[in-house]
Amino acid sequence: MAQKETASPLQIELARRILERIRDTSVSVGARVSVPELAREFGVSRSPVSAALDILVGKGILEPMPTRGLRVARDVADMDLSSVLPTSPLEELHRRVMRDRALGKLSHEVSEAELIPRYNVPRGVIRKLLMRFAAEGLVQRLPGHGWRFIDTLLDDDAYVESYEFRIAVECAALTSSGYKVDSSAVSGAEARA
Known part of the structure; x- marks a missing residue:
């Protein structure tokens, strides 16, 4: 080839x-x-x-x-x-949109019509990007028109809540009947310590 x-x-x-x-x-x-x-x-x-x-x-x-x-x-x-590879225009747009969302510059719900002039790209590119976001589980299509970003950890309260959830779930997992300690991993960790 x-x-x-x-x-x-x-x-x-x-x-x-x-x-x-x-x-x-x-x-x-x-x-x-x-x-x-x-x-x-x-x-x-x-x-x-x-x-x-x-x-x-x-x-x-x-x-x-x-x-x-x-x-x-x-x-x-x-x-x-x-x-290895140059950044594709869609990859750069992906980064810009995610950065704007993380910085709070982009609302929770958006439409293709508002994203087109904001990022100065054709409708097909915006649609491709939103379909990629949907496949990645980052957005959901709204009934009618528009898209909604999934809830993310955008503020300090959300981070604290996520850690509290992890503490509860991960500690509870240790007490489950299916949990078994991998003794080879533990002995390897003890040797490195």
Whole structure:
């Protein structure tokens, strides 16, 4: 497969998402990469997936198999993705929207119509971003029109409440009948201490 000179924003975004998938699911070196499976997972046709894979071949992340297809060529567990792939416009927009939401510059409920002029991007890009947020569990579509960000830990009270919840749940888990101490992990921790 030959790498194109200029990759489209979709191809760069797909290459990044494929690389994240390989990293996050701990795919081992030598594992085969399936174009049809990736196309189904990301909801796109095979052509942009193949182009995204070409980008990853060009970066040495994937390599052609001796017969046919591609496989993972190197371990990506600790790889800095920004050093491998340029940031796609959608990735940068994702960061901007999340930053604005975290800083309280963006309301809890938004519409595509208000996001288009705010971020100066076409409706299709905003829609793609909101669909990605929905897939990531960050927003929900409202009946009619509009989107609602899920409740997040935006203030000090929310952080305190989340820790109080974790204390209750995690301590209760220690008393459950299914809980067993992994003695090899405990003995390893004692040895390191």
